Amino acid sequence: MKVVVVVGIPGSGSTTVLKHALEDLDYINVNYGDVMLEIARSEGLVEDRDQLRRLSPEKQKRIQKAAAKNIRERSKETNIIVDTHCTIKTPTGFLPGLPQWVLEELQPDMFILVEADPEEIFMRRISDKTRTRDMEMLKEINLHQQMNRAAAMAYATLTGATVKIIENHNSRLENAVQEMKKIL
Secondary structure, X not given: OOEEEEEOOOOOOXXXXXXXXXXXXXOEEEEHHHHHHHHHHHOOOOOOHHHHHHOOHHHHHHHHHHHHHHHHHHHOOOOEEEEEOOEEEEOOEEEEOOOHHHHHHHXXXXXXXXXXXXXXXXXXXXXXXXXXOOOXXXXXXXXXXHHHHHHHHHHHHHHOOEEEEEEOOOOOHHHHHHHHHHHO
């Protein structure tokens, strides 16, 4: 079965593009953060998703590994799209979202990065009242996207997967959705 990893920094619209693309495709969508949240909640470590990135790097790494094993089991039966982040911005720096032990478990076939202009991401973040997001300046948003590109290529080097970038600009959601459908 095929394993595709879809990533984008918070506010890029990766989850929205993916949700619309999956309406016509035969894939099961697994959100990596949701799997991590289930595990962390069951251990009494967090109450909500935004608290995950504030856990110590050691706890985050242990939870990442457990989530990878969980997702890999699901991928034995069907095509899987893993909705996640290439990198997680933590108080101590960027943490790889898919370190080597995760990649070894998932063995992805493709990475799809969903990106937008830093100004678009900034405005989406301040408009989203459903999440507690860290405030970042445009320069920091751009750096985060560049870190994602670098991480995705490193992940591809380790796995032999391909990397595709899809641009998700305001008022052009359908273009991004159609491009994702075509790729998948």
